[in-house]
Amino acid sequence: MKILHNAQIYAPGYPDATALVIDRGRILALGTEQDILSGSAQAETLIDLNGITIWPGLTDAHVHLRYLAETQAMVDCETSSLAECLSRVRSMARKLPEDAWVRGHGWNQNVWPEGFGTAAMLDAVCGGRPAFLTAKSLHAAWANSRALALAGIDVKTPDPPGGTIQKDANGNPTGILLEGEATALVESIIPKPTVDSLAALFKELFQELWRMGLVGVHDFDGYDCWLALQQLHQSGDLKFRVRKNVPFDHLDDFIADGLQTDFGDDWLNIGGVKLFSDGALGPQTGAMLTPYEGSSNIGALLLTEEEIVKIGKNTGSHGLALAIHAIGDRANRVVLNAYEKLRKYETGQNLPHYHHRIEHVQVISPEDLPRLAELDIIASVQPIHAPSDMLMADRFLGGRAAWSYAYHSLAEKGATLVFGSDAPVEPVNPFHGIHAAVTRRRLDGSPGHDGWYPRERLTLVQAVAGFSHTPALIGQRGTHLGRIAPGYKADLLLLPQNPFMAPPEELAQISPLATLIEGHCVYQDASLPFAL
Template sequence: MMTPRIERLLLNGRVRTLNARRPSVTALALSAGRIVAVSEDSEALRALVTSETVVDDLEGRAVLPGFVDAHLHWQGTTEGLFTVDLHDVPSRHECAERVAQFASNSPPGEWILGYGWSQDSWADGCFPSADDLDAATTDHPVFLKARSGHAAWVNSLALRLCGVDREMSDPPGGQILRKSDGTPSGVLLEWTAMGLISSRIPPISVETLATRMLKAQEYMLRLGLTGFHDFDWRDSFLALQILHERRELNLRVVKQVNAEYLESALDLGVRQGFGDEWIRIGNLKIFADGALGPRTASMIAPYDGEPGNFGIVVTDKEEILELVGKASAAGFASSVHAIGDRAVHDLLDVYEQVRRQEAVSGVVRSLRRHRIEHVQLIHPDDVSRLAELDVIASMQPIHATSDYPFADRYWGARCAWAYNPRLQLDRGVVVAFGSDSPVEHPSPLLGIHAAVTRQRRDGSPGPEGWYPAARLSVDEAVRGYTLGPAYAAGLEDRQGKLELGFWADLVVLDRDLYAVPPEEIPALQIVGTMVGGDWKYREF
């Protein structure tokens, strides 16, 4: 057998391959963007070196397959780098101060956009109002998205420009919060209500968005990410294609298809998996319910302390069944946002019916890799149903540590079944991890730390973590950021391992993630990120 030409040789590494047959090696030989040889003996591969081979001595550094974020919002992540950052701001007053400072450097009439506020982190826990923002500026319309992404806070000028007044009814699947006299308060819940304002904000050009994405891409590469599954909208897809066209796309992207574009995709005859090694079409994306932050996640029993609040159904069960069934018949699996236990239950009912339809049509389950996005709360009676239906659990470990005070407050004892990938792993379910960025920080290391410790970086809520029975091993968490996303995308034959024929996508760390104390995981440094055999980020 002819030995392939070796373009690059990585030597003297501590390489964890995630391949059970050969779990660790010290050397990798690369050619044409793929791994063509592996060895436990670095010197043995030196014989393959030619005058054209680039040799990188890893000097004992730890190497893992590249991390893949299975759920983020790429346009939102990009835009977050160019708007008012309200993450972890401790009061509405300080949020307004940041808006005022931003507005002082913006021409009158220009929209002020921001992201990341959370009323649950404020002392009174109450929603803000337009009046709070009117104190910051009356010359700029303001639109601030909540950390959950399921609520928006606007000022009076924004309401007036968009015609949102006391006569306007709540849109289907959304809610306009109101004062006692019926006038809008300045907070809008869920996408349809938020869209009453956001649809009137002048968009930036797709070319500008593509250019801004370069900054976000550099940021992600420094975090050790080599790819992601994108849940944002059409402009995100267009901008990513522009980067690809310019040969500036350095991350591998699986682009989900939002429900409003399903008919267009079907008319074109596009099927899941269409694309190349940089951008490929993923699943159909649907919203079943809202989120915990604004208490709009759809619940079987009401929120603790709010006896009349069962959340919001964004897309009803019958419509989800129609969409998922139509998509499956046309070659698409589905990824459905479901956070509350009612939403998860209803979605599992849908998948059960669709699995029966697929069986009648002769479609094997591995060809329709359906997913539940988030699975933040599941009813005990439904815990085993993902395994029974071969449904992937797409989860975000850092949500657990960010949300636990609010989950305890509003879900109480139900939290034993909340944010719990252990329940699914123990039943053989494929779990794919992500960040939901910009809702949470996109660092996989922070996600792994949350999964392993169930603690925040400051050690809260205590040494055992929140519901410690849900903790994972480091290996389980790493697989959630590598093998899990690869399987979810149908790429398990080329992504997620460091093995012969797989993409040469890898991350180099300053220390061994498997060997450090769990509390030190956030302090680990990514010193190199390689995608397709090329260093896209390197600091050694």
């Protein structure tokens, strides 16, 4: 039994609590100093926190674990100029064996005055090595000539269904590949990490996530990620909570194994089946009702309403919910139309009322805003996308930017919101996401004190819930995870300051002093004068 006291505890429903008891991984009691210390004789450990703040452990409801783990060893391509990106690629390439792949992530042609790079530019800095750099959005990639040749991509190669091989005026591939079916042409030939090596990468990554205050994630990567997580779980090395969403290309494997949404335990459980209804805003492949500003382009709809309904009937009959990526207002409408039909189907077939999700909900028509609440569809959004994308959104969407990233409006209409980062698209640090939700500002303070479209700012209470209890709630684990209350598992953060007392602009700088999962300290800052 362990007692933590003399603390500022964020526990809705327990406003006077300054102390808590942890026993066998759960919060046994919560109350005032007098309430808790009167029974302290039974405690093996009694720790005076001297005013330190205790928060619930945080969960990122949308990450790509494998990509995130792998990017730790990639070239950071998120630069302000194409020249700086190429300089970083050259520096990395010089350190690699002659036949090694040069990997990078994070470029965004929209912030580069030069626009897209070319295969020839990469050829000049890679010393003959194949190169493959994923865009910040993960919906585009940049390859050099060696990589294109190894993948068999040349002037005669047609665009794959749902993807585009960008070509110059003479029909030669430029090196830019748009959307997953096109990027997969090269990515599929890059040597993959083994399940063992991926598990080892995850163990290293989880230590970094603990340091940031994360105790769990909802993952949207592939089948190899699932296998690595299972390996860690079976060996007792998974000390991090993961809700694994089902990759559509392995749906039949999950169905054959009898795996259903919510199956598993508090360490590893099954979410929904991930589908893509459109592309992304950056490459203008998000499906729009009207064209992007200054163009005739309305993006790419990757699934029709009928196709989603057909897939949903199949998954629903096998106990699996859906989690559908939707960026543009047309994509969001199509997905909502499909979900409306699926709700009727579920009722008619006496199927469960699944916690279906829309991932991102970036641009949504005002008339569709109430529909998520009406249909009880989870809005899985990433608050950090709003300030990160604001300049691009204003440029590409014009007046429609006013109803993009509309988190307050969705909440006001009654939608359930869960928050994530989409890492490695954006930084995984949850306090960056909380800062963005509350301020609608970048870390440098832009666009100004009130933030971008300030009416869409959320309260800190809403931000904390979206990163803690609500992710547990939609996974049928809200009765014992995600909150500080008696009976709940002791997933806790010790913070150096009370975020509710801090200026909003300082929220992103908060760094936990310690992270506990089921009462066990998995991270502790060296400055703490006691052992947890």
